[in-house]
Amino acid sequence: MTSSALVIEAHSNRGVATTDSGELTAFHFPRRLGRPLPGDRIHLDQFGTLTAIEDRTNEFGRGDNRGRFKPLAANLDRALIVIAAEPAPSPDLLHRYVAAALIRGIRPVIVINKSDLPVPHRPPFNELASFSDLGIPVIPCRCQPKPELGELADIVASGVSLLAGQSGVGKTSLLNALVPDLARQTGELSRVTGKGTHTTTSATLHRLPTGAWLVDTPGVWEYGLWTMExxxxxxxxxxxxxxxxxxxxxxxxxxxxxxxxxxxxxxxxxxxxxxxxxxxxxxxxxxxxxx
Ligand SMILES: Nc1nc2c(ncn2[C@@H]2O[C@H](COP(=O)(O)OP(=O)(O)OP(=O)(O)O)[C@@H](O)[C@H]2O)c(=O)[nH]1
Ligand SMILES: [Mg+2]
Ligand SMILES: [Zn+2]
CATH class of the missing domain: 1.10.40.50 (Probable gtpase engc; domain 3)
Structure with a gap:
């Protein structure tokens, strides 16, 4: 007897998934089945052991320091690429993120957070039209002093979205603004994992009030691509x-x-x-x- 579930997060050999009835459940996985990712549909036996990972529609990830692709999450409908005036993005950061999403078959959405700060007159902020011309939405928003999310709330209302971007651009702040019961959800997660605190050291799936899903990822200082043709x-x-x-x-x-x-x-x-x-x-x- 196996049951199917959706992976919320996974670490070295254990993870947390949500069952079809919406209950959180801890599971462990033998490494030979591969590493489950947030967003994966999996099958668990009655002992809470992973028996299969369903085929993925896509994977989002980044290159490690040896140029290998490291997946972060699977089965995404879109990647929200967050940039802000502070911390200032390096010139190619946005080109890299957009390319990564497109190469992996994931729809990019550019989110310009911290719209309370003046928009710098330099790349990539003065190049955004070249992305809109490709049909990529560019959404200005802010989390402070009070959240103003513009079209973002509608965009994430269905499917699975992933928040990507440099450390400090406000990904977790956006998550907080979009998921009103975030504290309750992370409390539940800590109870199931048995860990006292919950930090964003890995990608984690969160449920939106609409029933859609949002993956928060730990920030990086510089986003690198992997080796490819x-x-x-x-x-x-x-x-x-x-x-x-x-x-x-x-x-x-x-x-x-x-x-x-x-x-x-x-x-x-x-x-x-x-x-x-x-x-x-x-x-x-x-x-x-x-x-
Ligand atoms: N001025 C301004 N500051 C903001 C806004 N949104 C978030 N911040 C601030 O930016 C800082 C970083 O926010 P986080 O949400 O932790 O950023 P993050 O992208 O999750 O960072 P990592 O988890 O390290 O990747 C915090 O001090 C926030 O208060 C905004 O709209 N305007
Ligand atoms: Mg964060
Ligand atoms: Zn040519």
């Missing part, structure tokens, strides 16, 4: 797709190759030059990662 990285630059076939070489990497349609489109502004330059930097970064 240039064709895979190019999925993170969907504005290239329409012109790609016009490059003289089929395997053109759009750097210095003669007859590159992407480079000439960036020279005449058809492709935003900032996006093209980000492509060049991320591709160079791949060469360093590959070593």
């Amino acid at each position: 240039s064709a895979e990285l190019e999925r993170g630059f969907p504005e290239f797709a329409a012109l790609d076939a016009s490059c003289r070489f089929r395997n053109c990497r759009h750097l210095t190759e003669p007859g590159c349609a992407i480079r000439s489109a960036s020279e005449d502004g058809q492709i935003p030059p900032a996006r093209y330059q980000a492509w060049v930097r991320l591709l160079r970064e791949q060469e360093r990662l590959g070593r």
Whole structure:
């Protein structure tokens, strides 16, 4: 007899899941079945042991310091990529996050938190139109002095969303604003894990009043991509797709190759030059990662 459940969080060899009747249950997993992730649908036997992880629709994650993909959560409907005036994002942070989501088949949503602070006149804040032009929503919001979430509440009202972004941009503050009974939920979680306190050291799923789910992730200082082929990285630059076939070489990497349609489109502004330059930097970064 097995029952199915949704993973809330998982650590070295144990985790917490919510059953179909909405009860939290602790489980443990033999490593040979792989590591369950928040958002995974799993099967548990009557002893609370994992017997299977259902196939994933997608995984969001990041590159570790050796360029390997480290998954954080699974089966996501969208990634909320949070940036703020403070702490200031590095120039390629947003390009990297957006590319990561698109490459992994997850819809990116850009959230500009701390709208109470003045918007800096520098990248990526003055480049946001190039993301909106790709159909990526750009949502300004704030958590202080009183939460003003704009369209964000509607966007997260269904499915599973993940909060990603640098440490200190306000991911947990947004979670607090969206999940009114967060203290009760984390209290329940601590009771089931037997741990006194609950800190955001791993990705954790939280339930919204609508029944949708929101994953909070621990912040990073710098978000790194993993090692991949240039064709895979190019999925993170969907504005290239329409012109790609016009490059003289089929395997053109759009750097210095003669007859590159992407480079000439960036020279005449058809492709935003900032996006093209980000492509060049991320591709160079791949060469360093590959070593
Ligand atoms: N001015 C301003 N400050 C905010 C806003 N939202 C959050 N903060 C502050 O930003 C700081 C970081 O907020 P957190 O929610 O802990 O950030 P986080 O992204 O969860 O950080 P990590 O967990 O380290 O990844 C806190 O001091 C918040 O009070 C906002 O809208 N405006
Ligand atoms: Mg946090
Ligand atoms: Zn080209």
